Amino acid sequence: MVDILHRIGVTASPGDVYSALTRVEDLAGWWTEDTTGDGDAGGVLQFRFEPGGFDMKVVDVRAPELVHWEVVDGPEEWIGTQVRFRLSREDGYTIVLFSHEGWQEPVEFMYHCSTKWATFLMSLKKLVETGEGDPAPRDVKISNWH
Amino acid sequence: MVDILHRIGVTASPGDVYSALTRVEDLAGWWTEDTTGDGDAGGVLQFRFEPGGFDMKVVDVRAPELVHWEVVDGPEEWIGTQVRFRLSREDGYTIVLFSHEGWQEPVEFMYHCSTKWATFLMSLKKLVETGEGDPAPRDVKISNWH
Numbered sequence: 001m002v003d004i005l006h007r008i009g010v011t012a013s014p015g016d017v018y019s020a021l022t023r024v025e026d027l028a029g030w031w032t033e034d035t036t037g038d039g040d041a042g043g044v045l046q047f048r049f050e051p052g053g054f055d056m057k058v059v060d061v062r063a064p065e066l067v068h069w070e071v072v073d074g075p076e077e078w079i080g081t082q083v084r085f086r087l088s089r090e091d092g093y094t095i096v097l098f099s100h101e102g103w104q105e106p107v108e109f110m111y112h113c114s115t116k117w118a119t120f121l122m123s124l125k126k127l128v129e130t131g132e133g134d135p136a137p138r139d140v141k142i143s144n145w146h
Numbered sequence: 147m148v149d150i151l152h153r154i155g156v157t158a159s160p161g162d163v164y165s166a167l168t169r170v171e172d173l174a175g176w177w178t179e180d181t182t183g184d185g186d187a188g189g190v191l192q193f194r195f196e197p198g199g200f201d202m203k204v205v206d207v208r209a210p211e212l213v214h215w216e217v218v219d220g221p222e223e224w225i226g227t228q229v230r231f232r233l234s235r236e237d238g239y240t241i242v243l244f245s246h247e248g249w250q251e252p253v254e255f256m257y258h259c260s261t262k263w264a265t266f267l268m269s270l271k272k273l274v275e276t277g278e279g280d281p282a283p284r285d286v287k288i289s290n291w292h
Contacts, residue, residue: 108243
C-alpha cells in the first residue's frame with residue numbers, strides 16, 4: 001500500500017484551519033464549491049466535481065488538531081482509503097500534515113491525485129490566509145485530467 | 147521505502163519538456179536559478195537554494211522520454227534516492243510522470259518535499275507553456291520551511 005503525503009504551513013490559526021476542514025461552507029471555499037453533508041464525527045460529506053466525486057465518512061475530528069475521513073464512495077481506487085489532516089503549531093505557522101493513505105497500487109491516477117491534492121492544499125492555504133481559495137470548478141488545472 | 151509521485155500535463159512538446167529537464171539554463175528557469183553542471187548522461191548537476199542544495203548524477207537520459215537522476219549530495223534523507231521524469235504524449239498534452247523514489251522513512255521533511263515538488267512541477271509547466279517559471283529564490287512559498 002502506498003500513501004500520498006503533503007505538508008503546508010499557514011499563517012491562520014489552527015481553529016481557522018480546523019473550521020476549513022469541517023464546515024461545509026468552508027470546505028466549499030477550497031476543495032469544491034459543490035460540497036454538502038455533515039463534517040462532524042460520524043457524518044458523511046459529499047464532494048462533487050464535474051466528472052464525479054467522493055463521499056467521505058468523518059471517522060474522527062479533534063478540534064483543532066485532527067480531521068480524519070474514510071472514503072466510502074467514489075472512484076474504485078479511492079474506496080476504503082483514509083484521508084487525514086493533522087494540525088500543529090510551529091514558528092507562528094499552523095502546520096498541516098496531510099495524508100491520503102491506503103492506495104493498493106501506485107497507479108497513474110495516484111500520481112495525478114498527489115499533484116492535485118498539493119494544489120488544493122495551496123487553495124486551502126489561500127482561503128484561510130486571504131479569504132478566497134480556488135475550489136473546483138475554478139481550481140488550478142494541472143493536465144488533460146484537469 | 148516510500149516514494150513521492152506526481153503527474154502533470156503540459157501543452158508544450160516532449161522535446162521542449164526534455165530540454166527543460168536537461169539543459170542547465172532551462173533547469174534554472176523552473177527549479178532554482180542557481181543551477182550549474184552537466185545534464186547529459188554521466189554528468190552531475192548542482193542545484194543550490196538559500197538553505198543548501200542537491201547534487202544530482204545524471205544516470206540516464208533518453209530524448210524525449212526519460213530523465214533519471216540519482217542524488218549524490220544534499221540532505222541526508224535525499225542521498226541515494228532516485229528522481230525520474232517519464233514523458234509521454236496523450237490527448238495533445240505532454241504527460242510528465244514524476245517520481246522521487248527510495249526514501250527510507252516517511253519523515254516530515256518528505257511530506258514537505260512532496261508538496262514542494264508539486265509546486266516546482268507547476269513551475270516547469272509554466273516555463274514550457276509561457277516562457278517563464280517560478281524558480282527559487284522566487285519560488286512559491288508553502289510554509290515556514292519555504
